[in-house]
Amino acid sequence: MKWMLKLQERISGLAPWDAQKITxxxxxxxxxxxxxxxHQWMDGVLDMRTARFLNFGCGDGITDLSLVLRHGATAIHGVDIRREYAKLPRIAREQLGMARLPSALTFETIRPGASLAGKRxxxxxxMSWSTFxxxxxxxxxxxxxxxxxxxxxxxxxxxxIEPLFYSPYGSHLRRYDEVPWHHLLASEDELWQVIQNHDGPIDAAEVDFGFADFGVDGYKRFVFKEYQALNRLTADELVAFAQEAGFRLERQERRNVEREIPALLLESYPREWVLNNEIMLLLRKE
Ligand SMILES: C[S@@+](CC[C@H](N)C(=O)[O-])C[C@H]1O[C@@H](n2cnc3c(N)ncnc32)[C@H](O)[C@@H]1O
Structure with missing residues (x-):
């Protein structure tokens, strides 16, 4: 019951947590x-303590939890088409020793493309992190x-968004394939072979909490399907979509990689696409 949790928090504060426990x-x-x-992008323009936030594509909700615990946010509603956030109580217990989630967090599963406007x-x-x-x-x-x-x-x-599709690891397959731009140079069958043949550990920072549900081979299939479903958006296209939707572009940062580009790639793709790895936008509704 949300109101009981709120009352408990008012009386005794948030459940204790300890970042030293993170493994x-x-x-x-x-x-x-x-x-x-x-926080860096939002804090200058909104008061974290009083603002009400929506996180579009919240995933497991770890970022939202941190915004509450470490940056003072008091109301974040996370939405996602998957239910990874259902694991957050367990994850918070294991990684922070936290007995209950803050009442500031709420989550909702939505259908892809379902309208949210007018419901709350x-x-x-x-905010939206690595989702679009x-x-x-x-x-x-x-x-x-x-x-x-x-x-x-x-x-x-x-x-x-990071990594953008045309960047060296824009396939999101780096955990299995270290060859830069491989997805732009090899066929899908060749890529799938690389993934299937991959044996051994993958970078721990790239393994989400869904891994345990899928198992080694299931996770390979899941990650490859995610690759196939990527929308291949470029930074310019994203800005155009946002402006078309009525947002004003307040600030943007585009991060590029410094790498030698295979000559073959430049025959098919503009230099700025293949080097641009990340985009961060601050958009405003007037
Ligand atoms: C790479 S994950 C990022 C999750 C989270 N933001 C994070 O940083 O861990 C991308 C997320 O976008 C979600 N997603 C994909 N399409 C979506 C849609 N149409 N509406 C809402 N969420 C979506 C996926 O379910 C997934 O949780």
Missing amino acids: DEWFRAHFEYAADVV ALVDGI EHVQRDQLAPILADLHACLRPGGYFFLQ
Whole structure:
């Protein structure tokens, strides 16, 4: 019961937690790095303590938990088409020794493309981390328009994508394949062979909490399907979609890799696409 949890928090505060207990590198990357970046971009424009947030594509909710515990957020509603956030109580217990999640966090499973506008009060801020490259291309415009409608006038939307599709590891397959731009150079069959043949450990920071559900081979199939479903958005396209939906671009940062580009690639793709690995946008609703 949410009200009992709120009452308990008012009386005795949030459940104790201890970041020294963190052992999982995926958890650490989200609890520390991702949450800090979101905070850096949002803190200057919104008051974290009073703002109501929506996290679009919240995944397991670790970043949201950190924004509450480490950055003082008091209301974050996470939505996602999967239910990874259902693991958060266990994850918080294991990684932080935290007995119960803060009442500031709420989560919801949605159908892909389902409209959120009008279902809840307008929010002050929206964030989305490594999610928009996974949204089906024909749903990009309606989803961005819907998120625009969820935001109060004057509210902000922080949107991050990394890695962008045409960058060296834009396939999201790096945990199995270290060859840069391999997805732009090899056939799908060849890529799948590389993944199938992969044996041994994968980078712990790249292994999410879904791994245990899938097992080694199931996870390979899952990750490859995710690759096939990527919408191949470029940074320019993302900005155009956001502006088309009515957002004003307040600030943007594009991060590029420094690498020698195989000559063959430049015959097919612009240099700026293949070097641009990450985009961060701060969008505003006027
Ligand atoms: C790479 S994960 C990132 C999750 C989380 N933001 C994080 O940093 O761990 C991408 C997430 O986007 C979600 N997603 C994909 N398409 C979506 C859609 N149309 N609506 C909402 N979430 C979506 C996926 O279920 C997945 O949880």
